[in-house]
Amino acid sequence: MGAQQAAEETRPASARVQRKRGRRIQTIVTTAAELFGERGYDAVNLEDVAERLDVTKGSLYYYFSSKDELATAAIETLGREWTARLEALLAGMSGTPAERLRALIHEHVTIAVRDHPAALRVFLVPREWPDAQHERIKTLRQEHNRLFRTLIEEGVAAGEFTVTSVGTVLQCMHAAMSQAPLWCSDLPEPARSRAIDEVTGTLMMLVGIAPA
Amino acid sequence: MGAQQAAEETRPASARVQRKRGRRIQTIVTTAAELFGERGYDAVNLEDVAERLDVTKGSLYYYFSSKDELATAAIETLGREWTARLEALLAGMSGTPAERLRALIHEHVTIAVRDHPAALRVFLVPREWPDAQHERIKTLRQEHNRLFRTLIEEGVAAGEFTVTSVGTVLQCMHAAMSQAPLWCSDLPEPARSRAIDEVTGTLMMLVGIAPA
Amino acid sequence: MGAQQAAEETRPASARVQRKRGRRIQTIVTTAAELFGERGYDAVNLEDVAERLDVTKGSLYYYFSSKDELATAAIETLGREWTARLEALLAGMSGTPAERLRALIHEHVTIAVRDHPAALRVFLVPREWPDAQHERIKTLRQEHNRLFRTLIEEGVAAGEFTVTSVGTVLQCMHAAMSQAPLWCSDLPEPARSRAIDEVTGTLMMLVGIAPA
Amino acid sequence: MGAQQAAEETRPASARVQRKRGRRIQTIVTTAAELFGERGYDAVNLEDVAERLDVTKGSLYYYFSSKDELATAAIETLGREWTARLEALLAGMSGTPAERLRALIHEHVTIAVRDHPAALRVFLVPREWPDAQHERIKTLRQEHNRLFRTLIEEGVAAGEFTVTSVGTVLQCMHAAMSQAPLWCSDLPEPARSRAIDEVTGTLMMLVGIAPA
DNA sequence: TATGAATGAGCGTTCATTCAT
DNA sequence: GATGAATGAACGCTCATTCAT
Numbered sequence: 001m002g003a004q005q006a007a008e009e010t011r012p013a014s015a016r017v018q019r020k021r022g023r024r025i026q027t028i029v030t031t032a033a034e035l036f037g038e039r040g041y042d043a044v045n046l047e048d049v050a051e052r053l054d055v056t057k058g059s060l061y062y063y064f065s066s067k068d069e070l071a072t073a074a075i076e077t078l079g080r081e082w083t084a085r086l087e088a089l090l091a092g093m094s095g096t097p098a099e100r101l102r103a104l105i106h107e108h109v110t111i112a113v114r115d116h117p118a119a120l121r122v123f124l125v126p127r128e129w130p131d132a133q134h135e136r137i138k139t140l141r142q143e144h145n146r147l148f149r150t151l152i153e154e155g156v157a158a159g160e161f162t163v164t165s166v167g168t169v170l171q172c173m174h175a176a177m178s179q180a181p182l183w184c185s186d187l188p189e190p191a192r193s194r195a196i197d198e199v200t201g202t203l204m205m206l207v208g209i210a211p212a
Numbered sequence: 213m214g215a216q217q218a219a220e221e222t223r224p225a226s227a228r229v230q231r232k233r234g235r236r237i238q239t240i241v242t243t244a245a246e247l248f249g250e251r252g253y254d255a256v257n258l259e260d261v262a263e264r265l266d267v268t269k270g271s272l273y274y275y276f277s278s279k280d281e282l283a284t285a286a287i288e289t290l291g292r293e294w295t296a297r298l299e300a301l302l303a304g305m306s307g308t309p310a311e312r313l314r315a316l317i318h319e320h321v322t323i324a325v326r327d328h329p330a331a332l333r334v335f336l337v338p339r340e341w342p343d344a345q346h347e348r349i350k351t352l353r354q355e356h357n358r359l360f361r362t363l364i365e366e367g368v369a370a371g372e373f374t375v376t377s378v379g380t381v382l383q384c385m386h387a388a389m390s391q392a393p394l395w396c397s398d399l400p401e402p403a404r405s406r407a408i409d410e411v412t413g414t415l416m417m418l419v420g421i422a423p424a
Numbered sequence: 425m426g427a428q429q430a431a432e433e434t435r436p437a438s439a440r441v442q443r444k445r446g447r448r449i450q451t452i453v454t455t456a457a458e459l460f461g462e463r464g465y466d467a468v469n470l471e472d473v474a475e476r477l478d479v480t481k482g483s484l485y486y487y488f489s490s491k492d493e494l495a496t497a498a499i500e501t502l503g504r505e506w507t508a509r510l511e512a513l514l515a516g517m518s519g520t521p522a523e524r525l526r527a528l529i530h531e532h533v534t535i536a537v538r539d540h541p542a543a544l545r546v547f548l549v550p551r552e553w554p555d556a557q558h559e560r561i562k563t564l565r566q567e568h569n570r571l572f573r574t575l576i577e578e579g580v581a582a583g584e585f586t587v588t589s590v591g592t593v594l595q596c597m598h599a600a601m602s603q604a605p606l607w608c609s610d611l612p613e614p615a616r617s618r619a620i621d622e623v624t625g626t627l628m629m630l631v632g633i634a635p636a
Numbered sequence: 637m638g639a640q641q642a643a644e645e646t647r648p649a650s651a652r653v654q655r656k657r658g659r660r661i662q663t664i665v666t667t668a669a670e671l672f673g674e675r676g677y678d679a680v681n682l683e684d685v686a687e688r689l690d691v692t693k694g695s696l697y698y699y700f701s702s703k704d705e706l707a708t709a710a711i712e713t714l715g716r717e718w719t720a721r722l723e724a725l726l727a728g729m730s731g732t733p734a735e736r737l738r739a740l741i742h743e744h745v746t747i748a749v750r751d752h753p754a755a756l757r758v759f760l761v762p763r764e765w766p767d768a769q770h771e772r773i774k775t776l777r778q779e780h781n782r783l784f785r786t787l788i789e790e791g792v793a794a795g796e797f798t799v800t801s802v803g804t805v806l807q808c809m810h811a812a813m814s815q816a817p818l819w820c821s822d823l824p825e826p827a828r829s830r831a832i833d834e835v836t837g838t839l840m841m842l843v844g845i846a847p848a
Numbered sequence: 849t850a851t852g853a854a855t856g857a858g859c860g861t862t863c864a865t866t867c868a869t
Numbered sequence: 870g871a872t873g874a875a876t877g878a879a880c881g882c883t884c885a886t887t888c889a890t
Contacts, residue, residue, distance in 0.1 A: 040340055046885065047885095066885080164423040178387075182339075270876060277861095279860065445853095466676070469879080470882090480856065490882080587847070592837075593838055623807075625804075626800045626805055681864080692872050692873070701865095
């Protein structure tokens with residue numbers, strides 16, 4: 001490849017190419033996220049990822065230099081999307097802190113149970129992951145926690161919530177929400193929604209809101 | 213060698229040997245339980261287990277016929293001991309359901325945080341384990357749950373507890389208690405005890421008991 | 425890349441690749457057949473096969489998913505080729521049943537002694553092989569036997585042959601032909617051909633044809 | 637152990653002890669011969685041998701310094717016993733060479749089919765065995781062949797037998813007799829005896845004796 | 849860009865052999 | 870003499886990674 005061609009590529013052509021590359025990467029990352037979520041880091045091999053994408057193993061290395069890097073990207077994507085959905089929910093609603101917290105928990109559990117039964121492997125047992133991911137997971141979780149923390153503190157300040165310790169409530173809440181897929185995901189539909197509602201109601205009690 | 217001598221010597225020797233073998237097996241199982249707990253089934257290899265025991269990999273096969281069998285034994289031991297400690301606690305105390313539940317939660321979290329930071333891998337993410345263990349884990353967890361369930365139902369019947377659904381409360385409680393090691397185990401001592409107390413107080417809210 | 429180009433390029437390339445893969449597999453199977461024949465299933469390890477092919481053990485798994493499968497392919501190849509050669513011989517000749525049987529025996533022994541001293545391990549001691557191969561071997565041997573059986577029955581019907589029992593004659597004949605490499609293969613050339621002739625003449629006596 | 641005691645043991649006590657040791661060794665060797673015969677050298681492990689003898693693996697090393705040595709002894713025993721039985725048969729009978737050869741073949745096949753379906757592994761595929769055994773097997777087989785050879789040469793000299801080459805007839809005969817267990821051993825009793833008779837009759841044709 | 853092929857380190861498992869008691 | 874325990878080398882197999890094309 002000549003230098004000139006290279007120069008041509010880094011500008012206009014390259015923009016289209018890079019967008020394409022970006023989309024390709026997203027496809028891969030999303031697929032990887034599904035698999036890592038379903039089975040965990042160790043139990044996923046690149047052959048599986050490649051097969052689900054209908055490419056060969058070797059191709060993955062054109063986009064990611066290692067399994068670790070792919071996993072990092074997958075987690076990143078998972079975390080971002082999740083937080084974005086929760087933020088979107090909050091942005092579009094008003095009401096008392098209790099109403100909003102209830103909606104937030106409900107949404108979180110719904111995402112976990114319906115879309116990412118996967119994710120508990122990521123957020124629940126971070127030690128399963130290589131150190132590189134470990135830190136990133138922590139950060140993502142903090143961003144994620146921020147949404148809940150803000151709301152809870154608001155409710156406490158308003159005298160609406162009663163808590164022992166905000167930090168502890170967050171940890172417990174998160175643990176329960178993340179593990180919910182274990183007992184909810186396999187339920188047939190009417191029962192599954194009911195189960196999600198129950199979890200939501202139960203977790204509201206952590207801030208002192210009695211069941212309806 | 214006469215038959216009598218044989219009767220006097222061979223059998224008692226065999227009994228001693230038997231006991232020795234039993235102890236050896238316990239040592240191995242305990243070590244294995246630690247490692248499986250720390251890293252999960254996939255990430256533990258028999259070389260690691262052997263090294264920690266200061267023997268070679270092959271020796272493990274003198275006692276266990278496969279990694280699976282070793283894992284099964286490790287889980288079994290872990291589960292039994294845990295349940296036994298909780299049962300012992302309940303057997304030695306009286307008081308209102310709230311007092312007893314508080315003690316039970318406190319003990320569970322203490323065991324998890326201090327003695328088996330390990331165990332969350334086992335009880336929290338059962339899907340990580342081969343099918344053979346999967347069922348056994350379920351059973352152990354049920355026995356374990358029974359202690360909590362009985363107490364909660366008693367409290368509800370006495371009008372002392374308020375719950376959305378006993379089953380859901382159990383699941384959430386268990387999830388939080390099991391994950392507690394993640395944020396408590398590495399704390400220095402006075403803080404750790406305080407953290408355990410906070411978790412206890414927070415989880416009592418799941419049955420409608422307000423913080424002190 | 426346009427769809428047409430893809431159609432013109434990807435498929436033909438894939439066809440060439442396919443053929444290349446086929447050739448590679450044949451090379452491996454042939455090499456494996458030699459080794460299995462020389463030493464038997466148990467005594468051959470994949471390291472040996474790989475070394476003779478000048479690749480690493482792991483590479484074999486790109487083509488065969490287990491030692492068993494490789495062995496099956498090796499046996500299949502061996503059996504097919506052998507039967508094909510015998511069929512080709514018969515197709516190209518006429519004459520009395522005795523003449524044709526003599527030629528058939530001679531060819532079989534020649535193949536065994538010169539080309540596959542190997543094969544006795546396969547056809548002589550089927551119990552040495554895993555069950556998967558066991559059945560396949562039986563089938564191959566039956567196809568193989570069919571050629572001899574047809575001819576012998578023809579000779580018997582024509583009153584040219586005298587036998588105790590066709591089945592038993594086939595078994596004895598096969599046993600001797602297969603084991604011939606043991607005492608013939610290491611002979612220097614003029615003696616080896618003579619030995620093969622003697623075996624042929626001797627085995628013709630099993631159908632009542634006296635030596636020349 | 638004091639020198640005196642040793643001195644005492646090497647004489648009178650030692651005789652009894654040594655006989656005992658000899659009997660013990662015979663038991664082990666016989667058992668090993670069975671197993672090697674059933675499964676072949678590679679597929680037999682010392683654990684199996686020990687278990688069948690109801691001792692531990694380690695004990696075998698008190699009598700044999702390696703698996704190889706045990707195998708050698710097993711083959712030796714097998715071969716000796718076999719030859720002895722054939723010699724005994726011949727010693728106790730008279731008649732024409734044909735009558736005696738027929739009896740000899742019949743006895744050989746009967747032993748093979750009924751008592752040592754085993755043995756084909758030993759005598760049919762000597763290459764399966766370590767070099768140490770290889771030579772010994774050859775020798776045993778020669779002794780064994782001698783019985784047949786003598787008889788055949790006698791029959792030829794008497795004009796009763798017609799052969800292409802005595803050596804070749806012996807090889808073919810041996811091959812067939814040894815492999816007979818493969819198709820006879822699993823037959824139910826009346827059929828098995830008949831099959832043995834058929835093999836005998838068929839093999840007599842190798843020396844020019846027509847079926848009855 | 850993408851593929852098919854190959855590599856090599858590592859893992860679970862087996863087994864002949866050794867040895868203290 | 871015999872046992873229980875341990876060892877270490879080897880084997881079948883997996884998989885992340887590399888690379889020529």
